[in-house]
Amino acid sequence: MSVQAISYKDKKVISIGDVSKITGITERQIRYYEERELIFPKRTERGTRKYSFGDIERLMDIIEKREDGVQTFEIRQDLLKKERRLDGKKFQVI
Template structure:
């Protein structure tokens, strides 16, 4: 399965800054705080995806509402953990279904 166009890291920080209204400095700060994870080219240029832009907008809204970066990071980690647990649960259920030859109706 190929990755969605939304997840391809092809957008430079300058364009991300224009699209979000966030300064490149603020975007780099969010990266330092481990809220966003751009890819780097061999030359060191940061590349972002449309999903990253959406995440940056959510972060900016939360910051504007007075939420601290460490709280945002904690919430992001919880969402990741919850998704991993849900994926693991689905995988185990699929294995059980296959083992016991259970078909969904």
């Protein structure tokens, strides 16, 4: 129930060109969000970025926030908060 096999959602196999078409934003923006550490594609041996469907969902979320005027810095903050919450559950202090 808690442990789940990695599904297709998390396999990083989509090229940036396709991600751009699917999400509707430019490759430049996608690369910038990576630079700002909001998204983490895999790299092939050659250096090509590969994204998962999960990454695309995350991107959709980022796009929405950006449209609401949220800065990448703030989006990153929220991300870190979430991670800390997850850590808390793993190493719960009593």
